[in-house]
Amino acid sequence: MGGPARPASGALSVAGARLAPMTERWAVAAVDGGGALLAPLARDGTPAGPVLAEPDLVEAVRSRPGVARWVWRSTAGIYPRLLAAGVRVERCYDIECAELLLLGHAGRLGEPRSAAAALARLDGAPVPPDPPARSAEPGAQSSLFEPPSGAGVPFEGLLRVYADQLRRHDAAEHPDRMRLLTASESAGMLVAAEMHRDGLPWRADVHRELLTGLLGERYAGGGEPRRLAELADEVSAAFGRRVRPDLPADVVKAFARAGIPVKSTRRWELEELDHPAVEPLIAYKKLYRIWTAHGWSWLQDWVREGRFRPEYQPGGTVSGRWTTNGGGALQIPKVIRQAVVADPGWRLVVADADQMEPRVLAAISRDRGLMEVAGHDGDLYKALSDRAFSGDREHAKLAMLGAIYGQTSGDGLKNLAALRRRFPLAVAYVDDAARAGEEGRVVRTWLGRTSPPAASAGQDEEAGLPQEDPEGSGGAPDGGPARARGRFTRNFVVQGSAADWALLMLAALRRTIFEQGLRAQLVFFQHDEVIVHCPAEESAAVVEAIRAAGELAGRTAFGRTPVRFPFTTAVVERYADAK
DNA sequence: TAAATTGGCGCC
DNA sequence: AAAGGGCGCCAATTTA
DSSP states (O other), X not given: OOOOOOOSSOSOOHHHHHXXXXXXXXXXXXXXXXXXXXXEBOTTSSBSSOXXXXXXXXXXXXXXXXXXXXXXXXXXXXXXXXXXXXXXXSOEEEHHHHHHHHHHHTTOBTBOOSHHHHHHHHHTOOOOOOOOOOOOOXXXXXXXXXXXXOTTOOHHHHHHHHHHHHHHHHTSSSHHHHHHHHHHHHHHHHHHHHHHHHOEEOOHHHHHHHHHHHHOOOOTTSOOOHHHHHHHHHHHHHHTSOOOTTOHHHHHHHHHHTTOOOSOOOHHHHTTOOOTTHHHHHHHHHHHHHHHHHSHHHHHHHEETTEEOOEEETTOSTTSOOEEXXXXXXXXXXXXXXXXXXXXXXXXXXXXXXXXXXXXXXXXXXXXXXXXXXXXXXXXXXXXXXXXXXXXXXXXXXXXXXXXXXXXXXXXXXXXHHHHHHOHHHHHHHHHHHHHHHTTOOOBOTTOOBOOOOOOHHHHHHTTOOSSOSSOTTSOTTOSHHHHHHHHHHHHHHHHHHHHHHHHHHHXXXXXXXXXXXXXXXXXXXXXXXXXXXXXXXXXXXXXXXXXXXXXXHHHHHOSOSOOOOEEEEXXXXXXXXX
């Protein structure tokens, strides 16, 4: 296969856009039979003209390159069909994404978020539950994500939901940030659909060689490959009896018989033991994982025509991080990344945001000292240790991570005190979030994504727990459910605000690729890392576009702060060579 | 028998 | 060196 070609004709005409400033906002909905309903929208979201019925959805969008933002029910429901016809749009507003975010902001996460449900709430009608999430089918064509219909919502109703959502933005704690949040989540949906369509370049032949090298020959019967069988035999030999290394209960029992009591078979626990079974056992687990999660059957299921096309779900986690549905795209083992190879003449630009979470904490807490530490492109932990940990980088890093993750024991806790002295606002920011969680309140990311409400008190009563001080003063060091909620909300404000930034960064990068007319394609995104697949001669422009997108995202999300958001970037032919 | 949970480990 | 946050996936086991 040659280089992936950008669709020849697109709704985007850069020149046209410049001639006719894109200020218009239109609503569009697909109707059965391939047609569409459309309406131009006024500033308040109400129709600014008559509803148009046109016979061809694709042509309806393609013929309106001046539309600044397409308002539709669901990107996953409509955009794959446009992409399949070679039509990309510059911006959209995804009503069902926005509904989820607005419900969350109102502390009502968990209520149905479909447009049909939103309309029912508006009309005081019975609210239908959301359809059950379906798991992705491995070879699914992108155009079949969802049924094409408007999911039972009349166009007129969709328009009313949209106008109502605009009003709900105005009522948010920070309306400007909330508007940014729904806009960037919508941009994320566009990116997700485009990444699914373009796919991550994947060399099945390289992957197969890798598997054979690691796991040995594959037995015809479908049983475990040769190397795994050998390791299982070594484990059994070491115990003097048949032990199946993939069954934790079996392994625990075997160690007990050997006079070594173990609580679990986790690797770090096994590594402490002095027993001949440990080494083959750990080797087995590592390879077993690759065999079951990214082995031959994964390859068969997920790689087609040189591309791996995971189904990304922006905002799939409550904190705003993306998930994928099937294919395990966000957990590709490092060793397997050798199979990710650019097309001939093309390159992979692999960019990893440097210490994103501490930088984000600096920006959202406005801690002067931490902002200064994060105000340079160099090693943040080194700067931190120079300032507060007498040069001990590891202690500085552990203290920072402990503050963000809610460490309850160990050295990090001691170092936390030093952190608190030097960076009081930063530590107070996460401590406040933790306290909110412990007290059952919600917290928000910088842009306003909101944590799920704590489970109702009724659940604790039913579980027979006392209402006051469930942990008691002599409880476990990590406490009970309230402490766990505190750790969750503590991490939520940082991880989630980092996801806010990442979404804006992706949107900015996507726009730059468009505006510069590059053939480059965004093909992978994983929390703080992007991969762009591009012709070799575009790689310098892409590196610069990524750098600029990071800085722009920082300013757009957090306003003017000294905090920098640098990347470590590599231009490679194989993903595995990036680090 | 199907769905939910558990243990383990991959990624950030 | 371990543990604190977020996920998805697999196989086995338990529950409904």
